Amino acid sequence: MSKYVIEGGKRLVGEITIGGAKNSALPILAASVITNGVSTIFNIPKIKDVNVMEQILKSIGCKVNRVDNIMTIDSRPFSKIKIPEDLVREMRSSIILMGAMLARCGQVEISYPGGCDIGPRPIDLHLKALKELGADIKEAHGYIYCCTEQLKGCEIQLDYPSVGATENIMLAAVRAKGTTIIRNAAKEPEIVDLQNFLNAAGARIYGAGTSAIRIDGVEKLHGVEHTVIPDRIVAGTFMVASAITGGEVILKNIEVEHLSSIIAKLKEAGCKIYNNCTTLKIIGPKRPNAVESIRTLPYPGFPTDMQAQMIALLSLANGTSIVCETIFENRFKHVDELVRMGAKIKTEGRVAIIKGVKELTGAKVTAKDLRGGAALVLAGLAAKGTTIIENIYHIDRGYQDFEKDLASLGADIKKIF
Ligand SMILES: CC(=O)N[C@H]1[C@@H](OP(=O)(O)OP(=O)(O)OC[C@H]2O[C@@H](n3ccc(=O)[nH]c3=O)[C@H](O)[C@@H]2O)O[C@H](CO)[C@@H](O)[C@@H]1O
Numbered sequence: 001m002s003k004y005v006i007e008g009g010k011r012l013v014g015e016i017t018i019g020g021a022k023n024s025a026l027p028i029l030a031a032s033v034i035t036n037g038v039s040t041i042f043n044i045p046k047i048k049d050v051n052v053m054e055q056i057l058k059s060i061g062c063k064v065n066r067v068d069n070i071m072t073i074d075s076r077p078f079s080k081i082k083i084p085e086d087l088v089r090e091m092r093s094s095i096i097l098m099g100a101m102l103a104r105c106g107q108v109e110i111s112y113p114g115g116c117d118i119g120p121r122p123i124d125l126h127l128k129a130l131k132e133l134g135a136d137i138k139e140a141h142g143y144i145y146c147c148t149e150q151l152k153g154c155e156i157q158l159d160y161p162s163v164g165a166t167e168n169i170m171l172a173a174v175r176a177k178g179t180t181i182i183r184n185a186a187k188e189p190e191i192v193d194l195q196n197f198l199n200a201a202g203a204r205i206y207g208a209g210t211s212a213i214r215i216d217g218v219e220k221l222h223g224v225e226h227t228v229i230p231d232r233i234v235a236g237t238f239m240v241a242s243a244i245t246g247g248e249v250i251l252k253n254i255e256v257e258h259l260s261s262i263i264a265k266l267k268e269a270g271c272k273i274y275n276n277c278t279t280l281k282i283i284g285p286k287r288p289n290a291v292e293s294i295r296t297l298p299y300p301g302f303p304t305d306m307q308a309q310m311i312a313l314l315s316l317a318n319g320t321s322i323v324c325e326t327i328f329e330n331r332f333k334h335v336d337e338l339v340r341m342g343a344k345i346k347t348e349g350r351v352a353i354i355k356g357v358k359e360l361t362g363a364k365v366t367a368k369d370l371r372g373g374a375a376l377v378l379a380g381l382a383a384k385g386t387t388i389i390e391n392i393y394h395i396d397r398g399y400q401d402f403e404k405d406l407a408s409l410g411a412d413i414k415k416i417f
């Protein structure tokens, strides 16, 4: 299995262009199934989760063509309602196909999804909402069987602004009869991107990015061209890479508004940040300041997908920082690995108390999930000596050419196969 070997202590300097967002690309690719046409999606990241989605689309009959970061999906030959279990288990986003396939043909058979092991990840909100729209849902032997003659628009009050549930409802409701209103909807930029894709394809969705989304059902969708938004979590990860190495990195092709909570906390940590709407320069401090309080929250709060990377940075801060993970129950698996590198971190339930140390030291550590793995890479960039990171297949799920981009900024990092 491949691993990263990092010689720490290099200051990162240079420029990097941020690619398309995994969490936008995946639901948009799923949405292409509804169109019964040919869609061309630009800025698709070359990552493992996208490979899995490509395989799923092919397995249900779609024709998929991929050249660099452009994917063309012809969903006209769509023919199968059962999605292979081994593919569904590979990632969380496969569950979004439930809404998409109900909208396309009124039937779907799917197993429970996989994704990062960051605590229980139920899909009760998805299932409840689809039932409210009129889907008949049966669960047996780890499979979910959904079918409907015709979904009917209704008002759905989400108990929590779940990203995946909001997307599933949008997809299902797009061809439902009448109007659907989602209240307490997720407001993430990826939801807005999905709305933009669907509306370009002929849907009538209003309000994404706010807590109330209205979907007026339409008869059919058509193929479309769309460009995926930049990945705010990849951008945030490179911002921390600059911060943790006292570096000076320019990020191009970003949406600065999507990064505002990350920018605020990195400024508190002592980074200097200069930006316009699409480009940002971040200069890391000699030593980061401690940050009194970070709470992960739904957008526009601080993203849970940046919590691990931020803990890596704060483990070197001058003082004690507190990070509270409010979204996922068990998203501190990177902490034990950072402790192996000399970090002084204690966790109590959902709270991590990080007593900054002057130096981390290279060690052999294991990536336990996607962002936790990225955090170990960041720690390795700053640590004294050699860091070896195993199980980096987790990192491949969400970062395109991670080591190449870091090396282009001056990092000493190698992927060993
Ligand atoms: C592919 C994708 O876009 N993944 C993102 C998405 O995941 P995902 O869509 O899975 O995250 P959700 O917003 O649904 O989950 C947030 C919280 O709601 C709970 N919940 C969710 C659904 C449900 O039916 N019942 C329930 O209890 C979850 O257990 C979790 O505690 O949003 C997360 C929160 O920003 C991010 O960390 C993930 O990177």
Ligand SMILES: C=C(OP(=O)(O)O)C(=O)O
Residues within 6 Å of the ligand: 023, 091, 092, 093, 114, 115, 116, 305, 370, 371, 398
């Ligand atoms: C948790 C993540 O992804 P997923 O929901 O696909 O597991 C993530 O992107 O950090």
